[in-house]
Amino acid sequence: MKSTLAKVIEAKSQMLLGNTRSALSVNLPQKDIELIQRKKELLAKRSAEIVKCHTNAQIIGKNEVDGKLHLNYLVHYQYLIRQNKNLYVEEQCEERKAIFTFNKLISDEEVPKEPEKQYKPIEYEVSGEDTRNFKYNRLAAVQYAERWWNDYNPKYKKFTDNCTNFISQCLHAGGAPMWGYPNRGKGWWMQNNNWSYSWSVANALRLYLSNSKQGLQAKEVSSPTELILGDVICYDFEGDGRYNHNTIVVAKDIAGYPLVNAQTQNSRMRYWSYYDSTAYTPNIKYKFFHITNN
Numbered sequence: 001m002k003s004t005l006a007k008v009i010e011a012k013s014q015m016l017l018g019n020t021r022s023a024l025s026v027n028l029p030q031k032d033i034e035l036i037q038r039k040k041e042l043l044a045k046r047s048a049e050i051v052k053c054h055t056n057a058q059i060i061g062k063n064e065v066d067g068k069l070h071l072n073y074l075v076h077y078q079y080l081i082r083q084n085k086n087l088y089v090e091e092q093c094e095e096r097k098a099i100f101t102f103n104k105l106i107s108d109e110e111v112p113k114e115p116e117k118q119y120k121p122i123e124y125e126v127s128g129e130d131t132r133n134f135k136y137n138r139l140a141a142v143q144y145a146e147r148w149w150n151d152y153n154p155k156y157k158k159f160t161d162n163c164t165n166f167i168s169q170c171l172h173a174g175g176a177p178m179w180g181y182p183n184r185g186k187g188w189w190m191q192n193n194n195w196s197y198s199w200s201v202a203n204a205l206r207l208y209l210s211n212s213k214q215g216l217q218a219k220e221v222s223s224p225t226e227l228i229l230g231d232v233i234c235y236d237f238e239g240d241g242r243y244n245h246n247t248i249v250v251a252k253d254i255a256g257y258p259l260v261n262a263q264t265q266n267s268r269m270r271y272w273s274y275y276d277s278t279a280y281t282p283n284i285k286y287k288f289f290h291i292t293n294n
Contacts, residue, residue, distance in 0.1 A: 005105075005108075015036045042275045050081055057073050068100065069099070075094060076091065092267045096111060097109060097111050161264050164205050165263075166263040168205065178190070206234040219290045226290065228252075231291055232246060233288055259271060
């Protein structure tokens with residue numbers, strides 16, 4: 001079974017490198033094939049290509065259900081990408097479940113994350129608190145994003161859907177001050193094993209960045225090319241007005257477009273549009289926030 005999984009993972013790598021013949025010997029799920037095709041389309045659009053692909057998988061759980069063996073495993077992809085004369089490494093981790101019957105692989109899919117809780121829109125009013133002036137340290141925010149993109153800082157609570165918690169930690173590492181405790185519907189904070197909605201919920205952080213006039217503040221811009229390192233992108237995958245993912249800009253490609261780090265599906269130096277994500281839909285909407293100083 002381990003050897004079968006290894007063949008599946010290797011087949012995906014070979015398809016990304018353009019070696020379709022090697023992948024024909026493995027019956028890849030149609031969803032995976034479509035995702036690989038989208039990634040290749042995105043790379044071609046950017047005049048980029050994957051020149052090397054390294055993968056590492058680790059089985060994290062197994063159980064038998066109705067005579068079928070279920071294996072949960074983590075897979076870590078590393079792509080060496082060339083864009084004209086520039087090289088950089090993109091990384092991505094995901095949890096998957098493979099199902100076997102009589103040692104034959106019958107299913108291999110990404111494990112879906114629990115839907116993020118939704119809350120009613122909140123009016124973020126300025127309180128009478130004395131929020132210190134601060135200068136946003138973009139380098140510190142990016143360094144934090146690089147250090148923890150595929151790990152979890154024990155100083156903070158970890159959530160099943162951890163994307164916004166991770167981005168908030170990055171912003172705080174850059175010097176953005178917490179305020180509003182203990183009111184969960186006001187300000188931006190995590191302390192004493194409690195937290196504001198804006199700290200941990202994607203749509204609440206988007207609303208906060210749109211309205212905050214103290215502490216952490218941002219200016220919405222119209223294009224991803226206007227963002228710089230340490231800025232934030234918010235994603236509404238379904239286009240229904242409820243934003244459900246956030247990323248932080250950690251680099252720019254040679255065309256001036258952001259490369260981002262994120263968690264939940266842990267990613268590093270990923271192209272900002274998420275066209276190669278399982279969450280992508282044609283209805284996707286974005287908001288681009290440039291973090292400002294007080």
